[in-house]
Amino acid sequence: MQLLGIIISLLGGGVLALLVGRQSASASRWLSLVSLAVASVFYASLWFDTTDPQATSLWLLHMDWPWIARFGIHVLLATDGLSLVLIGLTLVLGYVALLSAWHEINHRCGLFYLNFLFTLAGVVGVFSALDLFLFFVFWEVMLVPMFLIIAIWGHEGRRYAATKFFIYTQASSLLMLAAMVGLVLLNQQQTGVWSFSWFTLTQTDTSGSLGMWLMLGFYVAFLVKLPGLPVHNWLPDAHTQAPTPGSILLAGILLKTGAYGLLRFVWPLFPDAASTFAPIAMGLGVLSVLYAAKLAFAQNDLKRLIAYTSISHMGFVSLGIFAWNHLSLQGTVMQMVGHGLSSAGLFAIAGLLQQRLHTRDLDKMGGLWGQMPKLAALSMLFAVAALGLPGLANFIGEFMVLLGVFQVAPWAASLAALGMILAPVYALIIMQKGFFGASLGTQTVGTTEVLDLNTRELLMLAVLVVGLVLLGFWPNLIFTITAAPVDYLMHLGKGG
Amino acid sequence: MNWLELTSLMPLLLVASISVILLLLLAFVRDHKLTCWITCLGLAMAAYWAFADMGNAPQQVTPLLIMDDFSRLLGGTVLLVSLACGWMSYAYLETADEIREEYYILLSLAALGACVLVASNHFASMFIGLELMSVSLFAMVGYMAHSKQQANMTLEAGVKYMVLSGVSSSFLLFGVALIYAYAGNLNIDLQVAADGPRLQSGYLVIGSALLLVGVAFKMSWIPFHMWTPDVYQGAPAPVTGFLAGAVKVAVFAFAMRWLMMAQGDYLDLLLLGLTVMAVLSMVVGNLLALRQNNLKRLLGYSSIAHMGYVIVTLAASATLGATAQSTALEGAAIYLITYASMTMLAFAVISQLAARDRRFESGTLTHYQGLLFQQPLLAGALMLAMLALAGMPLTAGFIGKYYLVLVAVDSQLWLLLSLLVLGSSLGLYYYLRVILVLCKAPVGDSHLILGASEKLLLMLLVAVTLWLGLYPTPVIEWVQFAIQ
Numbered sequence: 007m008q009l010l011g012i013i014i015s016l017l018g019g020g021v022l023a024l025l026v027g028r029q030s031a032s033a034s035r036w037l038s039l040v041s042l043a044v045a046s047v048f049y050a051s052l053w054f055d056t057t058d059p060q061a062t063s064l065w066l067l068h069m070d071w072p073w074i075a076r077f078g079i080h081v082l083l084a085t086d087g088l089s090l091v092l093i094g095l096t097l098v099l100g101y102v103a104l105l106s107a108w109h110e111i112n113h114r115c116g117l118f119y120l121n122f123l124f125t126l127a128g129v130v131g132v133f134s135a136l137d138l139f140l141f142f143v144f145w146e147v148m149l150v151p152m153f154l155i156i157a158i159w160g161h162e163g164r165r166y167a168a169t170k171f172f173i174y175t176q177a178s179s180l181l182m183l184a185a186m187v188g189l190v191l192l193n194q195q196q197t198g199v200w201s202f203s204w205f206t207l208t209q210t211d212t213s214g215s216l217g218m219w220l221m222l223g224f225y226v227a228f229l230v231k232l233p234g235l236p237v238h239n240w241l242p243d244a245h246t247q248a249p250t251p252g253s254i255l256l257a258g259i260l261l262k263t264g265a266y267g268l269l270r271f272v273w274p275l276f277p278d279a280a281s282t283f284a285p286i287a288m289g290l291g292v293l294s295v296l297y298a299a300k301l302a303f304a305q306n307d308l309k310r311l312i313a314y315t316s317i318s319h320m321g322f323v324s325l326g327i328f329a330w331n332h333l334s335l336q337g338t339v340m341q342m343v344g345h346g347l348s349s350a351g352l353f354a355i356a357g358l359l360q361q362r363l364h365t366r367d368l369d370k371m372g373g374l375w376g377q378m379p380k381l382a383a384l385s386m387l388f389a390v391a392a393l394g395l396p397g398l399a400n401f402i403g404e405f406m407v408l409l410g411v412f413q414v415a416p417w418a419a420s421l422a423a424l425g426m427i428l429a430p431v432y433a434l435i436i437m438q439k440g441f442f443g444a445s446l447g448t449q450t451v452g453t454t455e456v457l458d459l460n461t462r463e464l465l466m467l468a469v470l471v472v473g474l475v476l477l478g479f480w481p482n483l484i485f486t487i488t489a490a491p492v493d494y495l496m497h498l499g500k501g502g
Numbered sequence: 503m504n505w506l507e508l509t510s511l512m513p514l515l516l517v518a519s520i521s522v523i524l525l526l527l528l529a530f531v532r533d534h535k536l537t538c539w540i541t542c543l544g545l546a547m548a549a550y551w552a553f554a555d556m557g558n559a560p561q562q563v564t565p566l567l568i569m570d571d572f573s574r575l576l577g578g579t580v581l582l583v584s585l586a587c588g589w590m591s592y593a594y595l596e597t598a599d600e601i602r603e604e605y606y607i608l609l610s611l612a613a614l615g616a617c618v619l620v621a622s623n624h625f626a627s628m629f630i631g632l633e634l635m636s637v638s639l640f641a642m643v644g645y646m647a648h649s650k651q652q653a654n655m656t657l658e659a660g661v662k663y664m665v666l667s668g669v670s671s672s673f674l675l676f677g678v679a680l681i682y683a684y685a686g687n688l689n690i691d692l693q694v695a696a697d698g699p700r701l702q703s704g705y706l707v708i709g710s711a712l713l714l715v716g717v718a719f720k721m722s723w724i725p726f727h728m729w730t731p732d733v734y735q736g737a738p739a740p741v742t743g744f745l746a747g748a749v750k751v752a753v754f755a756f757a758m759r760w761l762m763m764a765q766g767d768y769l770d771l772l773l774l775g776l777t778v779m780a781v782l783s784m785v786v787g788n789l790l791a792l793r794q795n796n797l798k799r800l801l802g803y804s805s806i807a808h809m810g811y812v813i814v815t816l817a818a819s820a821t822l823g824a825t826a827q828s829t830a831l832e833g834a835a836i837y838l839i840t841y842a843s844m845t846m847l848a849f850a851v852i853s854q855l856a857a858r859d860r861r862f863e864s865g866t867l868t869h870y871q872g873l874l875f876q877q878p879l880l881a882g883a884l885m886l887a888m889l890a891l892a893g894m895p896l897t898a899g900f901i902g903k904y905y906l907v908l909v910a911v912d913s914q915l916w917l918l919l920s921l922l923v924l925g926s927s928l929g930l931y932y933y934l935r936v937i938l939v940l941c942k943a944p945v946g947d948s949h950l951i952l953g954a955s956e957k958l959l960l961m962l963l964v965a966v967t968l969w970l971g972l973y974p975t976p977v978i979e980w981v982q983f984a985i986q
Contacts (some may be wrong), residue, residue, distance in 0.1 A: 073973075073975070074974060074975050074978065075975055075979075076975065076978045076979070076982070114875070142895065143895040143896060143900075146894055146895045146900075147894070147895055147896055149894075150889065150894060153934075154941065157937075157938055157941055158941050165938050168934075168938070169931065169934050169935075169938070172930060172934055173927060173930050173931060173934070176892075176927065176930050177923070177926075177927035177930070180923045180926055180927060181923060183903075183904070183907055184907050184910075184911060184919060184923060187904070187907050187908050187911045188911050191908075191911055191912060
């Protein structure tokens with residue numbers, strides 16, 4: 007029940023926020039916080055609840071109701087350790103994004119929090135739905151509120167960016183729908199039963215050329231979301247134009263749904279096709295790592311720069327998944343969490359700077375360390391997290407991915423390791439241009455009022471810092487939870 | 503005609519009686535509200551009868567009409583669409599400087615024609631139904647001829663529709679004549695009379711092709727779509743709703759029945775023609791919609807595209823074996839029902855807005871700017887309609903699209919499937935444009951107040967659109983039951 011509790015409390019909170027938002031903006035803020043808190047309580051009780059009779063060591067929870075009997079479609083929600091970690095990340099970043107929205111979003115608050123909470127609910131649904139039809143529904147439904155967040159509260163080029171984001175994702179997911187229907191029909195021909203259940207469909211024999219086509223349908227949809235070369239083009243626009251909470255949700259969580267899809271669906275459903283295709287996918291991953299890092303270095307717009315670093319980091323995820331061994335998969339999960347925290351931190355910083363300086367242009371910044379030391383120090387921390395400094399979560403993730411990939415494809419690991427050189431270049435350029443050097447800040451800012459972080463902002467960033475450091479020093483926190491699910495997925499994907 | 507035949511024909515008789523009652527009534531009382539009530543009640547009763555009759559044995563009523571569950575299901579749908587049209591027409595006509603009551607006679611006649619078309623399994627009744635519907639629609643499209651604001655456009659639309667409908671009818675009639683020359687009778691299942699004048703099958707091929715052209719005009723499949731945008735824009739909003747909803751459903755139902763029964767080598771030719779039209783409609787229809795600045799025009803092109811998508815089910819039903827055929831038929835019925843619900847939702851919003859200010863239907867999209875913040879209910883409903891037309895899950899549109907993909911994969915129509923994906927992706931752009939306009943910062947104030955009955959209509963249509971998307975099981979079971 008807890009999963010449903012999480013989803014319903016988020017949806018209900020959203021509707022209530024819309025209703026009270028007409029009277030009072032701050033009421034809708036607090037209400038969103040409360041509904042997030044309620045969702046977190048449900049989430050916490052997931053960990054301690056051992057009464058569910060259907061729970062096994064692998065699946066903590068398992069809910070199953072019939073929905074559309076004609077096609078054997080069920081409302082099937084289940085969580086294993088992998089989903090649990092990602093739902094946890096979703097809720098944590100939900101708080102961070104909510105705090106960043108607190109003062110940034112000033113108009114039409116009720117509607118904003120409706121969309122905000124609905125996006126979260128959609129993402130939680132994506133991470134827990136194990137009926138492919140239901141998964142698809144959540145996958146698409148989380149788009150609409152995100153689209154509205156970008157289109158209504160975004161920056162100057164918001165409509166273009168929002169439309170691009172929506173069309174890329176929706177068009178690719180139509181391919182996934184076709185592939186999904188193809189898979190279900192294949193299963194129906196083999197067994198005579200209509201089913202969209204992940205548990206049934208992983209038993210389907212998908213070897214053969216049809217399996218390859220179906221796999222590609224799924225792969226393209228997830229690659230767009232991830233995003234990876236050559237379908238990454240929507241991301242820089244969407245991330246740059248979204249309001250700060252939107253960017254945090256996009257980079258922190260929505261990208262992870264693509265990675266999750268590759269992990270959960272592509273390999274287990276199509277083991278043969280995926281292993282045949284793996285070299286190409288890894289090649290694209292390496293290209294993403296290097297090309298996006300190069301592009302990031304060339305950006306002046308701070309948010310755009312961070313957006314490109316996301317593509318680069320997601321290249322590692324793509325690599326890790328298609329290497330498909332225990333080490334690389336564990337590393338991938340860590341990379342997902344680490345990138346979620348660090349990119350959320352960087353986008354939050356970019357938002358804070360924009361609020362203060364009214365610009366995202368790095369060339370107009372400079373010498374900010376003197377004016378806002380706390381903010382600068384935290385930026386430094388997120389920047390070095392992004393470049394993979396040992397002691398922070400991202401390092402563990404990237405290192406393990408490279409180790410795992412090296413066992414399978416040494417060439418890919420060697421090339422991707424070059425990314426470790428490019429990462430400091432783009433991460434440090436942020437610090438160099440923005441916080442060191444001659445102080446251009448006073449001209450841009452033009453005021454002498456206190457600009458450094460206030461308590462709310464400090465709290466927001468502290469959550470991320472604690473997460474990064476904790477996982478950097480104690481990665482087993484996550485590895486112990488995800489070990490069993492990763493092994494199970496590997497068993498389904500017939501990996502080593 | 504026995505009692506059983508009479509009762510199964512009851513929906514048609516009820517609709518026919520509406521027009522008679524109204525004609526008589528208008529000789530004594532002119533009351534807009536009363537007229538509208540009688541029409542809506544009559545249509546509701548007829549629809550109820552059609553649905554309640556489902557499950558009874560098929561009745562062939564004279565050689566002309568067959569009342570099977572397929573007729574009852576889609577006939578009922580057509581009647582519900584007409585009911586929604588009548589309902590939304592009230593507010594619209596209230597603000598028109600025009601004689602109002604005759605409109606409802608035309609509406610009920612058009613609905614009758616559509617029902618006859620759905621139930622016909624004979625080329626004569628098909629022609630009667632089609633003409634009854636079209637001739638009533640000429641007058642309805644041009645109904646605002648005396649209005650100062652609308653006269654030009656509505657007359658242009660009316661004349662255009664009349665001329666092109668006349669042309670298409672003549673194609674169709676000639677096609678029917680050639681088929682008759684081949685088969686010796688007018689049954690659509692083409693049972694060739696043993697002693698008939700049996701001519702070469704060339705007559706059949708050409709006749710069928712001409713018949714298909716006639717159907718394509720009504721369905722506005724490209725390249726027979728030229729009239730659509732102008733007529734959609736010029737006609738009064740509720741009439742456009744009827745054109746987009748009821749007419750398409752009725753004509754498609756006939757096409758489905760005809761092609762399911764067609765067999766033989768000439769079928770390949772028809773399939774080729776259908777595929778070409780599907781490809782063109784999906785791609786060109788969506789492309790032409792991209793830059794439209796009038797919402798009704800945009801919806802006109804969007805309906806071209808949607809009718810292109812649904813050809814997938816026709817192509818599937820004409821090619822394959824019995825099980826695949828029943829899936830295709832199920833898909834077609836579901837698609838038409840979902841399409842009708844979301845289209846009516848869109849046109850209900852437009853006609854309620856246009857009832858206050860005609861610029862909402864004749865002007866550019868900018869009139870809708872910021873509507874979300876001024877009229878949350880109306881704009882929310884329009885947004886839902888756009889999302890549904892774009893095929894988002896949890897709305898009716900997704901279930902329809904899902905069925906099309908299923909049918910296409912099942913019948914291995916890869917070309918049509920890939921164009922379906924391409925077309926839907928293109929389509930997103932203009933649906934999103936409408937949504938973006940609704941979300942922009944509003945200009946000026948808006949003082950629209952909706953009446954209770956208008957709100958109720960909106961709520962009902964929103965509920966149906968969501969219900970079909972959220973829990974389609976009952977409707978699917980119902981449709982399966984109907985096509986067995």
